[in-house]
């Protein structure tokens with residue numbers, strides 16, 4: 001089964017939200033207190049997804065607000081360098097700073113992120129900085145849940161969703177739940193539900209859907225019944241190393257396994273998964289195949305040091321899928 005897009009659009013995907021800096025521990029397997037060296041990369045979930053999509057050959061654009069400083073200029077030039085259209089990335093004029101994410105790699109499955117997100121420029125994106133003429137050129141508008149955490153970015157994001165719907169642009173909502181950017185789980189649930197109910201495709205982990213539904217131990221069955229009674233016709237629910245599911249409104253269910261790898265760190269999995277899943281879907285591949293692309297991309301990125309720089313190309317993803325299919329056929 002394939003997913004249909006409006007094909008007469010210049011951009012495959014336009015993402016909205018934060019473009020920040022990741023500072024990833026260079027010395028692994030130790031607590032951050034003992035880590036002296038960090039490597040700098042562009043980060044921020046929607047920026048990572050735009051970078052991953054662009055590296056796979058999609059035409060990507062970005063709507064966001066950058067600090068008027070060295071970090072802001074680094075982010076813009078990196079994103080432009082990987083082929084992303086940065087014409088709608090505006091520069092903050094009020095002294096707000098770039099968000100920073102320091103990562104701790106304690107062991108391959110114990111990683112944490114220490115985020116500096118006080119008064120960050122990305123959350124000051126204002127509704128008047130979101131342009132209909134830009135959004136209407138896209139097949140997909142990619143929303144990141146974190147952009148809903150505070151005003152005015154919250155209203156800018158909701159405006160973007162409304163413009164996408166008006167212009168027949170598919171709204172893909174990546175839940176991207178980062179607790180520290182929100183005041184309470186109740187507040188998160190209100191805005192997540194508001195946008196999820198208007199989205200065509202929702203992507204998230206089982207835990208993130210629980211946040212949206214304000215419940216614990218939610219069931220996929222209940223989530224799909226709820227969202228399919230609104231706008232959505234495709235839902236992706238990820239279960240970490242256990243794999244992921246795609247549910248189509250027509251009733252079809254697809255499952256993908258996670259591909260085993262030498263894991264270096266756990267973060268970066270979700271963003272690489274989303275970019276490769278979207279790439280495959282927009283390229284006209286079957287939903288089942290798109291799940292494999294997502295899993296393969298995530299497996300490659302968790303074995304590498306960064307989230308953005310490590311995003312694979314199509315050949316790497318296809319080689320990994322082919323290698324695993326050969327192994328499966330033999331066993």
Ligand SMILES: Nc1ncnc2c1ncn2[C@@H]1O[C@H](COP(=O)(O)OP(=O)(O)O)[C@@H](O)[C@H]1O
Nearest residue numbers: 238239240241243244258259269270295298299
């Ligand atoms: N340790 C791992 N090894 C290989 N693939 C992984 C691993 N962890 C996650 N993945 C892949 O990345 C996908 C997304 O991971 P998940 O942890 O569910 O999302 P997120 O990073 O958004 O929390 C999974 O569905 C799986 O395919």
Ligand SMILES: O=C(O)C[C@@H](O)[C@H](O)C(=O)COP(=O)(O)O
Nearest residue numbers: 043044045267268269270271307
């Ligand atoms: O999203 C952020 O602000 C931090 C990311 O740049 C970081 O690389 C990360 O946490 C990615 O994790 P993922 O959500 O598992 O892809």
